[in-house]
Amino acid sequence: MAAEDNDTVKFKLFDAVTFYDGYLYSKNPDSLVNDGVLRHSTSLYAVPLNDSILNNIGDSVWLKVYVQACCDNYDRIGNINLAFVPKGSTTYIADSVSRIELGRFITPFMDKNKKPDTVPYAYRVDYLSQILRDDSIRSKYDLWMEFELFGVPYAANQEITGCAGRSDVFKGTLILETSKPARPLIGTDVLIPIAMKHLADRQNNLNNYNVNATDTIGKTTKTWTFTVSRDVTDAQFVVVTSNHGANSGGEEYNRRWHYIYYDGDLVLSYRPGRKSCEPFRQYNTQANGIYGRGKRSDWVWQSFSNWCPGDVIDNRIISLGAVSAGTHTIRISVPDAQFVGQQGDIPVSIFFQGLTEGSLPTGITPLRADGTPVPSKPEVDMKVSGSHITLTSTHKIYDVSVYDVNGKRLHSQEGTQPIDISSLPHGVYLVNAEMDNGFVEVHKILK
Known part of the structure; x- marks a missing residue:
């Protein structure tokens, strides 16, 4: 019709x-x-x-x-x-x-x-x-x-x-x-389905306890290999993930940093979850423990919710630019995930899309968690002085974490007090700053 x-x-x-x-x-x-x-x-x-x-x-x-x-x-x-x-x-x-x-x-x-x-x-x-x-x-x-x-x-x-x-x-x-x-x-589409969501414990999901769901038992990391049949002038990944596990301490109730690597290089880091689930309260007409009896603060929502009942799960678009024909890899790592009692998992869907000529659509305005456009320039200013990092922003920064390139968290704090990195060896590090507007900025430093 x-x-x-x-x-x-x-x-x-x-x-x-x-x-x-x-x-x-x-x-x-x-x-x-x-x-x-x-x-x-x-x-x-x-x-x-x-x-x-x-x-x-x-x-x-x-x-x-x-x-x-x-x-x-x-x-x-x-x-x-x-x-x-x-x-x-x-x-x-x-x-x-x-x-x-x-x-x-x-x-x-x-x-x-x-x-x-x-x-x-x-x-x-x-x-x-x-x-x-x-x-x-x-x-x-x-x-x-x-x-x-x-x-x-x-x-x-x-x-x-x-x-x-x-x-x-x-x-x-x-x-x-x-x-x-x-x-x-313009051009021909080069489309490669890489992973498709399945029910729990199936081969394309991600966790740390099932041999088909991880590269190494005990680590929440999985690599997919795919082959691009011809050179493309513009390409992207479309990735969908959501964290599940409603047991005590389950992954559903813990926001974890996710890291996506393309051919070994970090191309995206994110921590799922909205600024607030209150916009979806109206649809939750059955009493439940997620929404409770009354309105929750943004801080409370951000302390436990990976997604909101009544909301979409984000399609995450990773722009790759030109890609050469050949074999490539994409890896997802969630280093802090626990999967208490070997329960829960992260259903993953991924596909690669490229064009032999021209560019993929750019008409979509990326949105952050509160529905406003992602800014075209950074909102967090980072300065490195000696062994200290200082962050400032016009928005309130409520969480800062430092990670190595393998996704291991080395430091975490609330607020913007200077970060002492004197104990870290020389190398490349990622500094994630999460603001009260729901947006996360990632800065790279070389020590």
């Missing part, structure tokens, strides 16, 4: 489809429904993108997701994926084809009998335009959009009025919106 105005066209790919108890898997009550939706399981659905959709893709692309409460009143993980299916196939096995994750989200704690009973999520993914319009991809594959949302009804069966004996957990709607018209494509 398409709807147009003067500037955009919208395609409703999924229209209030019902997801069921994820543990029923293949026993989907709607398996015989003839609505054009391929139901891989009770938690993973797919629809093909036909030519009437693909031929209308413009330069800007948005994915808009709406999740309505049924009989799951807990926070769950969901995501939107793109699957590359052999040309002419009318069905496929999800784990047997290449797939990339386009957007991840966390559902709120919802009581279906209270309003609002629907939560919206949105992603701007302009880089998807090049993929959906590329003839070299479309001549080889049919493109299918997937909606994945795993839920269970067992608590709601007991706690939510009208949910006794029911297995439906959520309803999901997905709208693909795009600008028009599109400019001509």
